[in-house]
Amino acid sequence: MSSSSSSEEFRTIFDAVVACVQMAEQTYDALCNNATASSQRRTQRYIFRNSEEANQRLVQDYFQEKVTYQGYYFRRRFRMFKGLYERIVEDVTRECNFFQQRYDARGTPDFTPLQKCKTTLRQLAYDIPPDALDEIFRMSARIARDSLHFFCQTVI
Structure with a gap:
């Protein structure tokens, strides 16, 4: 009985880790997409100093x-x-x-x-x-x- 409960715990932990990794990848991709989109919109300001x-x-x-x-x-x-x-x-x-x-x-x-x-x-x-x-x-x-x-x- 202990082997089945330990495998269930292992499976639960493994699924949680996979879900965390997938969420981190999605967050990273979203940040990268926002960064490239904002860098395309952002222009350098020119200060006329005369x-x-x-x-x-x-x-x-x-x-x-x-x-x-x-x-x-x-x-x-x-x-x-x-x-x-x-x-x-x-x-x-x-x-x-x-x-x-x-x-x-x-x-x-x-x-x-x-x-x-x-x-x-x-x-x-x-x-x-x-x-x-x-x-x-x-x-x-x-x-x-x-x-x-x-x-x-x-x-x-």
Whole structure:
């Protein structure tokens, strides 16, 4: 009698395990189908940051003949002299292709070497995370992080 009851218990447990496996497979298939359907519907959002306006503001503030902020403010904000900053930008641009200005597929210009070096040096000087530069410098966290990475590689 014990062999028949143990085989019945085994059969019951086996049926329960099979049912659980089938339910898990159905749930997994449903999740996969939903994920592919939602990924087909989901598009990447584009944020127009107007990098040209940000570059014009940077040049107007620090690098034109009639600058908004005099040398004292440049030294205070960048923690170096303006001539040294310009030399760093020239050297890094010459050595690393990332810092050269490019155009994207739509024909709009990318960030200038001045902007990329500005965000890099601000990150180093003030220990700012890359995502904090979006509102100030109109630069995405990815570009700011890449600028820091390529700058450090170039300097090393």
